[in-house]
Amino acid sequence: MNASALKIAAAMILLAAPGCTRVEGPPADDADQPAQDTSPPADAGADAATPSDELPLSAEQAETGAPAEPRPVTVRVIDEQEFDEVLAGYGGDVVLVDFWAMWCIPCVELFPHTVALHERFAEEGLRVVSVSFDQPESESAVLDFLKDQGATFDNFISRYGMGIQSSEKFGLPGPVPQLRLYDREGELVHTFPEPQSPVDPEAVDRAVEELLGIEP
Template structure:
């Protein structure tokens, strides 16, 4: 495959020979035609950093979708360009702490190195039906593992960078083990963890140590206890461990308080549903209510729908209600004006209503078209779906895990159904 224009532009942006305090020369194509207010010129390092993440933020043309081969080639070339730009930035600015940002991010948006597509791709578009250049992919991953190890042990890495780097290392290793049908052994990373502890020896090491101990505890609890005991023999490390434990306890208390607030507030939901019905949970006292956060694009959510529908049809007349909170994505584009956004919002709403009607989801749905910033998702701390709150007859949360067979058993228990 020919080198992409993205890769070329990234290389040009990051290899420009300029003094650290040099000002950018000229204006962009978009700004050349229309005068803009004067702003303070960026330094070369700021311009280069922005150039890296401008690549990462590129979106595929709107006419392309996941089923199109051109979409996958676009994403692959974009990810290759981003990874190359991130590495070039890190080499050019070895003392800038932001040099780690792109290196870590490119582990979560790594390229595939697509050569072609399997015949099954058109019917089932996805990674499994890509034909990749395995040698290039292996070389990329090997170099990436080396870079991430350096980030994990770097004294000037931030907790987010350090934790992200080690998380990516573990995720890649787990994926390879799974693909090979082998068990993942986290102890292969103990030399790196030891290096981090030796190099840092204070609270900076905790994003790595906590992940390692957590993984080791799942694999071999006794080994995890022994590892922590060994760490505590170093007084400086022991202080860092205690600080981390204190922080975790404080976070648990904070989470418990937030859960209490949610429990007190969720029973007061009141809104106009997408189909015009008025919903007021306060008026549903005496009934068991499932508040279900979902979306048409969420596979696990869709998989659970038949179970919810079956229970709704079976127990609705006996006191079971469902309220849907849908996190639909209207897919707004930066170029959209108000009219375009309004059209997309209406289309997303109608798509959801048609989807629900087709699947006999006859209960009311809250829709605001804000995707992850859905008003109720933000208010109740929902950052992953499916998410659900099962409320008893007093409006209190009794379960957030009532899925599958457990949903029916909880409904029957709360409604005191024994037949």
């Protein structure tokens, strides 16, 4: 691992600090931040096999009226096959997948909207999933960000990290952020953004409401 990669890891940690969504101001320039272990993604396989400690809480469970225990925020490293299996386990729900990265400012800015959609529509049958294209070694920094956001849905990090393999393996043609919306039959019915435009949060809202059968 060379110095550049270490610096990138350090900068990613800095991006996770409060205020990372701020676009103005110079990039963080504190090289003294501790860098995490930045072993290559191939070495992250052991982490990838570690299941999340917390099982997903279904919408049905959420409706039982039991004392509300806030679901802990978790994240784990995943590859594309495991991701397919996760999606397959959501049969019957509308699924919104948010592909993002902490190094991607529009992604970080869009993330609260994804969290808000989950809060509004989880009980109506909306599953929300996030997949980060950050380095697997940055898992703790990603988790801190997700906790800060209140992302109590299923969160993953691509085991391929911030390389082109993440886009290739997960089938993204272009850059993050990209949102994908699947209907209750598991068909991909919407992808955001439209070419040459930013993600339109209101368009996402409309599409989610339509698939859930909710009058706007």
